[in-house]
Amino acid sequence: MKKLIASAFVLSLLSSAAIAADPVKIGFLSTFSGPGGQLGQELLDGFNLALEENGKTIGGRPVEIIQGDDQAKPDVGRQAADKMIERDKVQIMTGINFSNVMLAVAKPALDAGAFIVSSNAGPSQYAGAQCHPHFFAASFQNDTASEAMGLYLQNKGVKKMYLLAPNYPAGKDFLAGFKRFYKGQIVGEVYTTFGQLDYAAEIAQVRAANPDGVYFFYPGGMGINFVKQYNQAGLKKTIPLYGPSFSLDQTVLPAIGDAAVGAFASAFWAESFDNPASKKFVAAFEAKYKRIPSPNAADAYDTARLIDAAAKSIGGKIEDKAAFRKALETVKFDSVRGKFRFNTNHFPIQDFYLTEIVKDAKGRPVMAVREKIDSDHKDAYVDKCKMAN
Amino acid sequence: MAEPATNLSRLRDVVPTLLILAALAATPMVALAIGDPFIVKVATRVVIFAIAAVALNFVVGYGGLVSLCHAGFFGIGGYVVGILAWHDFNAEPLWFMSGTSDLAISLPAAILLSAMIATIVGAISLRTSGPYFLMITLAFNQMFYYGAIALQKYGGDDGLQIMSTITLGPLDVSNRYRFFYLALAVLALTLLLVGRFVDSRFGMVLRASSKNETRVIAVGVDPWLYRLAAFVVSAVLTAVAGALLAAGQQFISPVDMGWDRSGDLVVMAVLGGVGVVWGPAIGAAAFVVLELVLSSWTTHWQFVFGLLIVLIVVSLRGGLADLAQTLFARRSGEAKHG
Amino acid sequence: MADVILAVDRLMKSFGGLRATNDLSLEVLRGECHAIIGPNGAGKTTFISQLQGMLAPDAGTITLNGRDITGEPAHRRARLGIARSFQITSLVPDFSVLDHAALAVQARLGHSFRFWKNARRDPALVAPAREAVETVGLASRENTLARDLSHGEARQLELAIAIAQQPKLLLLDEPMAGMGRKDGVAMTELLARLKRDYSIILIEHDMQAVFSLADRISVLVAGHIIKTGAPEVIRTDPDVRAAYLGH
């Protein structure tokens, strides 16, 4: 067994020994296997695209990406993160998509002195009380997309809403975020088993409650199942579907197909965004990967460019942690989201838009921007954050 | 006349056990020598899963009872340590007692709680046998799993972080080397206990019951109580492994007690070989190390991993232990001829 | 009545519509070898299984040494002194000959909640086990695993296990089933020795063996005992000849 471990070690040494001196080392930990594997690949593709456009450099230095698979299991993620930090000596960690993996990984990574620049997961703990000088979320805080949709429906005067989400913390966060701004009547608030396949029973309950709209948060396969079945039940026309972009983005739309057309999503970015950075990104992504990018890919793309811009502003010397932190906090880059800046808790302040799912010229369902919901939206936890100096 | 057989079996069991423990004990020194402390973390994970797999094999390999609720006990052990530490860190009393980050208290608590739960679960599950036992234990595992998710106060699905420093009595075990040797000592104890148990009168009844229940009843023994005792012992040792996992990674989550983790433990045991006490320890090492090495090569590592498992089960009837024994036998055979 | 070790009173057992045991009454005397014979399908093994406790009768009582054991489970009956050798050999494939006998000894000695001491090196188990193994003539094979035994040896081992239990009553279900002539003769000699020490209920198709061993014989036809008597009485009984031996 000792031999096994030793040979495992030698093998990984061989792969890392060939790299040129002084590269920036970035650990990309995400879910690559199992049903969640699609999201990890989406994030990695967005991240890699930005690096390639940049000649595979960060802040003018060559970059080495150490990839890790967390299998959507916190303890597996923890082990992979330990390896990245201790053996590969990564300086920045990114890619993590599940909040529970983030919570298992963040503390040891930060304790070891690494930066975390999240391209996806943005748990409320790190936006609030546990905020950390070296923790940045270039993506979003979990609740904000739901807050935007709640705000929109409140402003529009929609009276009765029915809420659905999986029974896990992110599901509760999303619905809590929605209720933070929506003050109308909530005629149903249902939490289903994580990974549930069939929603016929819940949809029947929705029909019986006859609300003015349904707000749902179902990521991945759950969202595909729910939207298809909702459409088959014939409810989409009478009771409109509203969701955060994660329930209706390009990771699921191709599989849902026409069933999603007519649903509404709140988003900080959509593939139809009309700014030069975004258009360039979408075109490059489609050309390279033969599919439309999702907001997750856009976030990862932004994350890489954000890290690069910050590193560049200090001449690539990210080893100076105080300077790098400062550079990240005040980073200026050409975000695909148009406007982007960090709040004091290192979570983004960004605009939110209402989008509707329509078919594009090629007949593919996409998110089309309808109106801006909120400018410079901040998360709800920033007041709890006492950022250390 | 019985002596030669006994000596042979002792050689078969004791020598590999000592080799495994010695190899593990040497890993921190290797890690230090080549300057890669991460190896110690991997070795710790190997040791913890080895404890659970060896414990599970007590009922699987010797009792003929394939349990799919051992991840549940693994998680129960972890949550006892985690919850007590949470109350310690937040200085909030837990019913009548205060929280603690001392393993000298939380380990016995984990043992006690898992023993109580295992007694109830075992008493019900052991009414069934064969595949029905497999599925009823799966049902209990699902109940534990959803129960842990319902623990919203302790993080629910997000899991529970241990913020305080874990100690063992006056000893700070947050140092990875110290913690590794603590885990290794528990593995050694587990191997010793299970090794003694399977050769004892108790073990004879347990093993005979798994192969021929009718015969055991006919000589005047009701296997039920023996199976229950074995189930409880196995569950308790698994809970200790879970407690160590939580203490070592400072974190426990419901994912650690999902049914697929139960399946992983069974796979480790069978992969290593259920016929010998130390087999599952090798299986755990192979599983953990293969997973780590393969997943660093390719995102399609599960394809290779799956094929390797198929290959092993097709070619080796007694798991990796079989391979080890064959190699050992051939080498000593060659030595004799040479 | 003191010399009756086992009394069976109006035992009934049905499987679906089939009456496998039909109003069966029988008394076995202490120290006798009581053979039960009957055509195939007469319900002999079903009857033995009810005596041992693997099957529960629908009605009737079974009394061992004056104690009603009808409701007792099989393992407790074994502890009360009933030992059974199975018609179809029932062994633990990866246990040695000695292990089997030792298992029976440890069951007799009380509970087996002893976790530490190696059972295979426990003289309290090994010595009596070896004695039982020697009695049936398997001494030279004591370390052989059950799966490596010949058919005849496995039959002998079945007996060794039963003897190691030191039972009050031995239930022998076709101990010679499937044996060649030579093994059969050896087994008959062995049984002749055993009957000096034990009360025995013997089910056997080998009539030569039955008539040489049995003190009394009961004839079972369609789940009912039609006759009980000394071998020479049974041999000449016209009803028995008609029902069983006649063809």
Add this chain to the structure above:
Amino acid sequence: MTLSLITEQLLNGVQLGVMLFLMSAGLTLVFGIMNFINLTHGSLYMIGAFAGAATQAATGSFLLAMLVAPLVAAAAGLALETTLLRRFYGRDHLDQVLVTFGSILALNEATRMIFGLTPLRMNLPPALSGHVDIAGIPYPTFRLAILITGLIVAGLLYLVIMRTRIGMWVRAGASNRPIASAMGVNVPLVFAALFGAGAALAGLAGVMAGPILSVQVGMGEPILILALVVTVIGGVGSIRGALVAALLVGVVDTLGRVLLTPALGSMAIFVMMAAILAFRPKGLFPAHG
């Protein structure tokens, strides 16, 4: 809940049950007759769904997809059986679990390498995409079609098993294996055929689930667990038990989700299984004496 809502939820439960029956039928027979725990059954379901989705994408025909999927699943099942799994019929359950576990990993990953990561889409044919009125409830036509198809298949299966020579052999095999093999049938051939038929049913369930669920890698495992629950509650080897248990699981799961708290709703069928097995340790309709 109103009466019409209860009716609708019962319909939903029965429809889920019918799907589960299609999955469990093959599982319980292979388990009962070959004494083989086939964890790859969920992968065969996945293969059926992918084959169906790919066929529809290529030809646009849902009907063709319905025909191709069971055939591809059966072919995959037969390939697995003849090259690998048949060696494990006589082996320990543990070895069977291990070899099929390894196969699941490899099959899932292979599917991912072929079809990529994005879930596939299956569209409903226009004729089935509307809804029909059942006692005042607008019920999706496709779900009704699943229900009817499932009941027809269940009925046919019942007739085959109860009324034909093959069925007689299968029943004998499920309750007494030695007798079955002593009946002088070409055992390997019949085993393979049975395995293939079970795989075809799993493939059919997969393609019928395609328009409702997302067609993605890993879709087989959750349904495998439910099918195992059904198999065990019904009694291993019993077709009748599988039918009753499938409907029971479908209805209890559906109503549990509606009537209970989320945590309890998730546990409902497992609590039910534990309770049933505690009182009937060999399931509701034990096939082996």
